[in-house]
Amino acid sequence: MTHADDDARWMVIGGRRWRRTDPCLPADLVEALKSHLGRGRSGVGVAKRAGDTDAVAAARTRVGLAKHGLGERGPYWWDEPEADRIARAREALAELEKLE
Structure with a gap:
């Protein structure tokens, strides 16, 4: 794998390597998935603050599906x-x- 391939596949934030979004996906599909990702992440925070473990699990499921x-x-x-x-x-x- 070349360095250019590595740059296309991974990004580093705070010293940690994260996989990039698949570049072949149509923009409208990425937008819809990222919308769900944002709602899921927000839901995790709200549920954690409320102490609602079931809601945390449901929000994390949303995040996981979106990231997949x-x-x-x-x-x-x-x-x-x-x-x-x-x-x-x-x-x-x-x-x-x-x-x-």
């Missing part, structure tokens, strides 16, 4: 065919929309 859809968790997106990656993102979004 974005390619930031789960199989490395660069190891899979583009069609499979887009299908996984669409499936994650469908699951997230069921949570509404």
